[in-house]
Amino acid sequence: AQSVTQPDIHITVSEGASLELRCNYSYGATPYLFWYVQSPGQGLQLLLKYFSGDTLVQGIKGFEAEFKRSQSSFNLRKPSVHWSDAAEYFCAVGSPNTGNQFYFGTGTSLTVIP
Amino acid sequence: ETGVTQTPRHLVMGMTNKKSLKCEQHLGHNAMYWYKQSAKKPLELMFVYNFKEQTENNSVPSRFSPECPNSSHLFLHLHTLQPEDSALYLCASSQGQGNYEQYFGPGTRLTVT
Numbered sequence: 001a002q003s004v005t006q007p008d009i010h011i012t013v014s015e016g017a018s019l020e021l022r023c024n025y026s027y028g029a030t031p032y033l034f035w036y037v038q039s040p041g042q043g044l045q046l047l048l049k050y051f052s053g054d055t056l057v058q059g060i061k062g063f064e065a066e067f068k069r070s071q072s073s074f075n076l077r078k079p080s081v082h083w084s085d086a087a088e089y090f091c092a093v094g095s096p097n098t099g100n101q102f103y104f105g106t107g108t109s110l111t112v113i114p
Numbered sequence: 115e116t117g118v119t120q121t122p123r124h125l126v127m128g129m130t131n132k133k134s135l136k137c138e139q140h141l142g143h144n145a146m147y148w149y150k151q152s153a154k155k156p157l158e159l160m161f162v163y164n165f166k167e168q169t170e171n172n173s174v175p176s177r178f179s180p181e182c183p184n185s186s187h188l189f190l191h192l193h194t195l196q197p198e199d200s201a202l203y204l205c206a207s208s209q210g211q212g213n214y215e216q217y218f219g220p221g222t223r224l225t226v227t
Binding site: 004009034036041042043044045046049090101102103104105106107 | 156204
């Protein structure tokens with residue numbers, strides 16, 4: 001069965017520092033991969049997605065993620081974090097074989113300190 | 115209105131009450147979803163509708179009853195809920211069946227007393 005692991009429950013970074021949020025998935029074939037962000041009191045907003053092709057994908061708000069098949073990972077990165085990036089981040093995986101079923105990780109809460 | 119809207123944003127109900135959550139999408143999508151988000155747990159997919167037809171029911175208790183009268187509207191009817199049903203209920207929509215990205219509403223924060 002598909003699953004998604006986000007090993008870091010909570011991360012704190014200083015404003016202007018770089019950020020990497022980890023995501024590992026379990027799936028036999030090439031998955032579709034997503035990163036979503038959720039601000040307090042809000043729904044989930046799509047940051048970026050990977051379906052195929054270039055393994056480094058660019059998203060909104062200056063985020064990027066890299067798909068590494070050998071490591072079953074899809075880590076999210078940002079070179080310089082802004083205070084407004086403080087939020088909950090969710091990784092999700094789907095596949096051609098799961099139809100409408102997305103599997104979400106438990107999320108990583110990001111705190112940004114001035 | 116744009117995107118996906120949900121009403122009410124907050125709801126407190128007793129275990130014997132009956133209430134309904136409403137979701138509306140203004141994106142021209144054909145698939146709609148209900149998720150349950152509880153603290154420290156992954157989002158749980160509850161129901162999926164594609165072209166108004168239910169295509170997924172992930173073993174959700176019958177005290178949750180979905181309704182999809184058209185591709186733009188989705189309801190979740192609630193009755194005889196339990197305190198453990200307290201959670202954030204998120205609605206989402208996507209272009210169609212399959213792995214199109216999903217667009218989420220802001221959610222309804224439900225508290226069952």
